[in-house]
Amino acid sequence: MDFSIASILMLDGVTNGAIYALLGLATVLVFTVTRIIFIPQGEFVAYGALTLAMLQTGKVPGTVWLLVILAVVAALMEGVARWRHNGQFGSALRAAFKTLVFPVLVAGLAIWAAPQQLPMGIQAVLSVAIVTAFGPLVYRVAYQSLESATPLVLLIVSVGVHFAMTGLGLLFFGAEGFRNPSFWDLRFPLGPVTLSGQMVIIFAVSLALIVMLWLYFERSLRGKALRATAVNRTGARLMGISSHSAGQLTFLLAALIGALSGLLIGPTTTVYYDSGFLIGLKGFVAAVIGGLASYPGALLGALFVGIVEAFGAFWASAFKEVIVFTLILPVLLARSLRGGHSDEDH
């Protein structure tokens, strides 16, 4: 290996690492606020990339129909829950409507826009909107009534959601893979490596998202409310922060991050309906390296995972995944030796 190959691998690793960083951040975010280990994070990635691919072909993406179905289920659950709570039909109807309105608007827009062959930028925004709308609905339908369950139960629910979302992905997108066109076709020679426009976009968007998340959690009241929920749910509820809306908001952010990640990687690799799982899990390994609690830790972990993967692919391409996923064991060992933390009931 010479310097030029090493730098190409480095660049490749850091590019992938930037995506893993975003997914790792989403994982940490969801876990700290809701204690849910959100395995299906990667499904949002695949949904995002494939929704755009479908729009490119001028078809209405299957995710739109799924969104409508999910929104109806969520609205029914919301309405029934409200009706049971206070027995007022009007209020139940309002609650159901509130749940329904955004997803249905997005779906309507998508159905109208799909055959119009709009510019790719608009299709991208639409794809993000569709997938983002899934976030709160998934939380409402699968997790909300289990809020007080143990992390273990929530983890198993996550696995169930992952199964369902992967299967539905197959149903709506088919087994065929798609590679999206690049958002920016420019190439910049930079010493021994060539920086593509897509890479620049990946770095820029990742950085921007990380800064925005940081600002959101440090500077805005809503972000602080989420952090409060992460520290102490009961305490936060007593302060008037609803754990329901905190969970839905968190999932909204997670879905948004997932969809954006999907758009970012769409042009660099062929995405299949089940590609998201491995990509998401690598973000997950990054988050675990950061202890599932630290954003900078997840960021560093992600870059590490990306670089290890790139070099692993070069030396032993068949064992790339083995190397990345075995990596978690020494990391966990190190955490365990450092004392870890035990789960105690107080």
Next chain:
Amino acid sequence: MTMKNLPLWLLAAAIPLVAWLPLPDFWIIQLNYIGLYALVCLGLVLLTGVGGLTSFGQAAFVGIGAYTTAWLTLNLGMSPWLTVWIGLAITAVSALILGAITLRMSGHYLPLATIAWGLSLYYLMGNLQVLGKYDGLQGLKSLSIGTLSIGQGRLFFILTWAILLVGALALLNLLDSRPGRAIRSLKGGSQMAEAMGINTFRYKVTIFLIASLLASIGGWLLAHFQLTVNPSAFGLKMGIEYLFMAVVGGVGHVWGALVGAALMKLLDDYLQVALPALIGTSGSYEVIVFGIAMVLVLKYMPDGLWSMVAKFLPRSDRPVDWQNAAELPARNKPAMGESVLEVHQIRKQFGGLVAVNDISFEITAGQIVGLIGPNGAGKSTTFNLITGLLSKTSGQVKFRGQDISALRSRLIARLGMARTFQHVKMIPDMTVLENVAMGAYTRSGSGVLSSMLRTNRAEEQRLMKEAQRQLERIGMGAYLHEQAGNLAMGPQRLMEIARALCCDPALLLLDEPAAGLRHKEKQDLILVLRQLQSEGMSILLVEHDMGLVMDVCDHLVVMEFGTLLTQGTPAEIQASPAVRAAYLGTEH
């Protein structure tokens, strides 16, 4: 035998019956699969349902068992009856490594590690030339005894289901034993178990090991059943499906594994045909149904299908067969007046907050000392520092002359210090008797293996006898077979005292024992405490009922805001203006 084991006897009777029924071969094959899956799920029942841990790596362990026997029989021509043990050994080593790494940390690290591990093992199996890459290894031989081939039909059915039956029986035996009660305590957090002298980490590793060994045997059987192995049967998807089987069937029940495996296998077969036909293209759409069903089951039937059946099974009390059992060994007690506990300048800081500020006091044998003070004074924290539940920032604690400052709570318990908790910690789905028997954990020694083989009965009888004796002593003789979770608050606290007494302690620490007790029960409690005192036991008591404290204590230690306010006899304390000010405030 009790009615509780009814399914066991039905199963035992059904094995030879089914094998000789004129069933079509297809159904025998199905039953073989169900038996294999149930064997793997059995491990998850122990690990997830009973122990509160979970693993997505069961399929990976199945893979280790399967690939080990496949490779060794194909390449070295070894006998399958030998390779099963080698597979078990390899499985044990990997399980111990994984467990040792992850089980000291929060509960969710084990599932995470098993996900990553299951994935990497899948890709490893799929890429190694010697294991035939994704095609796997073909051409295995059926199991045979001498010249008799077991094949894939009825003989294989008998073998698999006999192993399943033995496994289920061993697990049932284990769960109803000294180590089994320790395992059942893991789910509720480790504090109580450790305070009873139980090494919770060791038991977590143990159940993870047992679960993986069951999976490994399953893999061995599967390899010689399908006569071919390839990675897809051992990937993460299958690991998740095993967990799903256990959850649907009822992860807390041994028989849930069987129900879940049967349901999943049949459903899987049906959906794999029906869904593609419905949708029009081939593909594994059944995961949609499984995924949604998994969420629904966890929401609306968290105890699984078997719990529905279990409701209708007759329950019977544990037969009382221990009247003639020998007493458990008792420890030598300190002589009256000898120093039992010396607390010297102990301190606990949480960041900048000093919760306990250099507290010192002493207890001698036969003394009842009360630790009192307003809410938030640091009494319970002091308790936790003495019993080793919390680590001290500084200071020293001596118990019967031995420095125990640095010891963990379970080692302190072994020395003869027993405690109760301010918030009752128990195993709600065990009977009062079984809960109390946990207290005598350190006075007994039977392990996992002897419990599975049921050679521990004599010791079990001694444990139950001791538990009954202590319960009767504290006036709880009528509640022996009641489920602990059904008790009211007062009796729950009394049960904790009986459990602590089962430890045969020289020093008893009671954290608000009278909270929730009625007047009559309090009077009885005072009598019990006095009686214990007359037997030479020392007691340290945190209590808010001043009547009881003043009545029963010889010496009082008063805390306020983490510091020692004063100490002395009840009369002195009652007269102290400082104590009055602490409780009632000062006049201005």
